Every structure is written in C-alpha cells, then in structure tokens.
Amino acid sequence: MRILLVNPNTTASMTEKAAVAARAVMASGTDIIAATSRMGPASIEGHYDGALAVPGLLNELKERNGAYDAAIIACFDDTGLDAARSLVDVPVVGLCESAVATAGFLAQRFTVVTTLERSRVLIDNLVRRYGMGGRVKVRASDIPVLELEDPASGAIGKLRAEIERALFEDGAEAIVLGCAGMTDLARELQDIYGVPVVDGVAAAVKQAEALVSLGLSTSKRGSYASPLAKPFTGAMSAFAPLRAAG
Template sequence: MRIHLVNPNTTVSMTDKIAAAARAVARPGSEILARTSAMGPASIEGYYDDALALPGLLAAIAEAESDGVDGHVIACFDDTGLEAARTLARGPVVGIGEAGFHFASLIAHRFAVVTTLSRSIPVIEANLVRYGLDRRCCAVRASEVAVLELEDAASGARGRISAEIARSVAKDGAEAVVLGCAGMADLARALTEEHGVPVIDGVASAVTLVEALVSTGLVTSKHGAYAAPRPKAYTGLLKDFAPRES
C-alpha cells in the first residue's frame, strides 16, 4: 500500500518530522511517500495562509495521483484543501484534523483540542461543526506557539503546549486531547504519559484511517460533491491548474 503524505506548507524539516510519525504507526508493507508543497507559505496560520497553500497542495495531490498512490493524508490540522483534494483523488483522502477528532470521539466522551495560535481557533471550531463533532469537543485552546517554533527545541513550545493540556483537563473536563498541529506529531506519546489522558496525534490517526479504507476496498465517491472538476479554461497564474478531459 502506497500512502501519499503531503505537508501543505513549505518547511522541509516539518515534513521530515511528520513522515517519521507516520512511518512509526504504518503497517508492515505500507509505504509512506512524504512530500513538501513546492509553493506556498512556510507555515499555515489562519485564513490567508490557508488560501495560498491550496495551489501547491493540489499540485502535489495531482502528481501523487499520476504516480498511482492508494490514498492521501493532508498533514495540516486545518484540513487545508481537503474537499478540493477529494475531487482529484481516486483513493481516500484524509485530513489530520478530521482523523484526530474522530479518534478522540471513539475513546472519550468529551475531548479538547490544543492548537498553536488563537487565530487558528475559528477554523478548527468551524471544522468541528462541519464534521458534526462540535458537541463532543469541550474546548479549543491555543498554546500561543507559532507553528515554526515547533521546529526549534529551544523555543519552550513543548512546555506551553503541556501547560494548556493541563488546564484543559482541570478546567474543561477534557477526557482526551487532540494536538492541533502536524508539527506536534512527535509529542503525543510523552504528553499522554505526563497527563494521564490520551493525547492524540492526527498524523498517526489519518495514516491508520487511510490504511483501513484502502484495505476494505473503499475509494472516494465520484457521484456528487467529489466528482472530478469539469474541464474549463483558467487564466493568469492559475492557467496550469485548468481541469482537463480525463
């Protein structure tokens, strides 16, 4: 099984960390093909970054489809471009945010999310509503750690994330916590041991879900919302993204 893992930002060191987390949980025989977006922001923090990450992400999905992968993981907790990516893909496409939420809902009655900056909270809250899991989430908290601080061991990021988890367990009644950034993927196990509640990494969750979907022979439906884009002309900088006849 060949799983395409795409980091929609352009920071290669983060891709390497995410890929290591994915390979740590992948089944024997599953190959993780990690790719860093070739264009876009160095990190995705809010609506503007999210919008400008889409062309690079969709180009990566299209390239991986040409390579014949079995499924895709979008390694941004905002689930950047998830719906659009599904229109390009034959196999399943899973975002780490949606995967993390679903894993949490299966092992805890109430879960919290601890993310990076406050500006990410509205995106996550909207996704929880869209996925029908907002009533299961007791809080979305920001550690006020910038995404790229997660790449700097001297930044104190881990301590701030841990402190926010402790507050959520004590004040919100969180029974599990989802880490709200792909760059936190290497922290889940240690934070679980530290706090005594499940701390969930969406990267591991998404890889596991893609493996399960592929193993059961399920693919992305092409009837309705995720049908392939209709061929038409695009202009300007987006001309190379114009859908063509298959």
C-alpha cells in the same frame, strides 16, 4: 499500499518530522511517500496562509497521480481537503478529521490544543462541520508553529499548561494535538497525563490505510464530483481538468 503524505507548507523539515511519525505507525506493506509543497507559505497560520497553500498541495497530488493509493494532507487545518477529494479518485484524509474521529472512539468529551489564537475558531468550525462540536472544545496555546521546532522557545511549557487547563477546566477525557508540528510529543504527553493523546499524523495514516483496505474511496456523487472540463487561466492554467466529470 502507497500513501502520499503531502505537507501543504514548504518547510521540508516539517515534512520530514511528519513522515517519521507516519512511518512509526504504518502497517507492514505500507509505503509512505512524503512530499513537500513547492509553492506557497513556509507555515500555515490562519486563513490567508491556508488558502495560498492549496495550489501547491493540489500540484503534488496531481503530478503524482496514479503513484499512490491514498493521500494525507499533513496540516491540522485540513487545508484544501474538499478540493483534493474532488480532484483525485483515491481516498484523501486530513489530520483534524482523522484525529477527532479517532478520539471519538476513546472519550465522550475532549479538547483540541492548537497553536495560535487565529487558528482556534478555524479549527472549531472544522470540528463543528465534522459533527463533533458538541463533544469537543478547542484551545490555543499561543505558540507560533515554527517555535515547535526550537527547544529553547518555551513552546512545550505553554502546551502543557494549556493541556492542564483542558483537563481541569473542561473536564477533558482525552487530548488531541492540534498541529502537525506536535506529532513527536504525543506519546510522552500521554504518559505524563494518563489520558489518550491523539496525534493527527498517526491517526491519518491509520484512516488512510483503513479506507484502502476496505476498498472504499471518496464518493463522486454530489459534493466531490470530479471537476468539469473548462479553461483555467494565468498562473493557474496548469490546473485545468483534463477530463469531464463522471
């Protein structure tokens, strides 16, 4: 089984970190194909970055079409997830939806700890749309995404302080790490705090494997019907759908 993991930002080191995390949990027989977007922002912090990361994401999905059995969008904002599902015929999963669905099997109430305040409500809106609004609180720990790469930044300390607030103020029964860049910290934090700590990259790998194993793919009836054939103009002309919807 070939799973395409697309990092929708253009920072290859983050792709590599996510690929390592993905390969650490993949089943035997799974192959992780890691791709980095070749157009868009170096990191995704808020709505503007996110919207401009989508063409790069779709470009990777489109160019490699037929070469993968499922795809993962390696950003916790689930950037471009609905568009990706409309585009391709294989299953596509996001980190946020995979992580909260997974944590839902482990705990009644839990907290997502993300990076910047500007991502907090964005993720809260995702969580509500997925249906988990009544069970999940979202917290921001005031860490710029790229500081997660820098041990001297104090980012880990801020993250741990926020997890402790989640446990003692929210009564959280589990923690979800709300950024793809935190993927390497899950196991250690789980050991420290003694509650499940869910990482989105790992969760997404298992959900993608599950869907492929089960012979299930995105419904093409309704919301995710294939794009209708029509002209696309200018810098987006390469994205014009080649076929009519089914």
